[in-house]
Amino acid sequence: MSGPRQRLGFWYRLVAHSLRPILMAVTRRDWRSAENLPGVGVGVVLAPNHVSYLDPLTLAHFLWDNGRAPRYLAKESLFRLPLIGRVIAACGQIPVYRESKNAARALRAAVAAVQDGECVVIYPEGTITKDPRGWPMAGKTGAARVALDTGCPLIPIAQWCPQDILPRGALRPRLWPRRTIRVLAGPPVQLDDLREQPNTPAVLRTATDRILAAITGQLAELRGELPPAVRYDPALPSAGDTRDTSTVGEEG
Secondary structure, three states, X not given: OOOOOOOOOHHHHHHHHHHHHHHHHHEEEEEEOHHHOOOOOOOEEEEEOOOOOOHHHHHHHHHHHOOOOEEEEEEHHXXXXXXXXXXXXXXXXXXXXXOOOOOHHHHHHHHHHHHOOOEEEOOOOOOOOOOOOOOOOOOOOHHHHHHHHHOXXXXXXXXXXXXXXXXXXXXXXXXOOOEEEEEEEOOOOOOHHHHOOOOOHHHHHHHHHHHHHHHHHHHHHHHOXXXXXXXXXXXXXXXXXXXXXXXXXXXX
């Protein structure tokens, strides 16, 4: 498959054409509702749940097969890795400078990319979920902020089963038996009533809650299970984690 019909650099196409055959060999695929993805040239924010360090690759596979070349917000430390960091940068991914004076730089780059018609992936949870059963946990506001600042559609995406191949904390993937990667792209989250309002913390939180509710509903469909009545929040002392989840800090 040639991939998206748009101008992409040498390194991007080389990585895509190298990784896709591997993913085809080691996974089965259950791609759903790809018609909800806007076509090439339409700027869009994609907001997926995060269950494994593998799911950026499996999600990229889904997007590539359906005509979009994603740009991820990724931890700045990845860009400093020998060779890998240079390839990531050459593929146009966006570094996130977490907990630093440069933290807002990633949002500005994401806004510029969306305004240029690109497909930008921002994980609302900011990291792999810590919910004991793998449901989306309380999120950060970066995806909502970019969507509201640009007026672009925000597509919620649910994915499941990458964690069966590479669980959180695992060093080696479990490639056999082949798992079926399930991805469901939903319709755009309704944010029109919030776009004319200032991006106050309350507005951003409302938008983020809508995004996470949409992702959770889609994940319930993929899993055939009911989600928890209350979303897991690692910021609560009872969850054993007192970090602030209202900042950007998204992780690719």
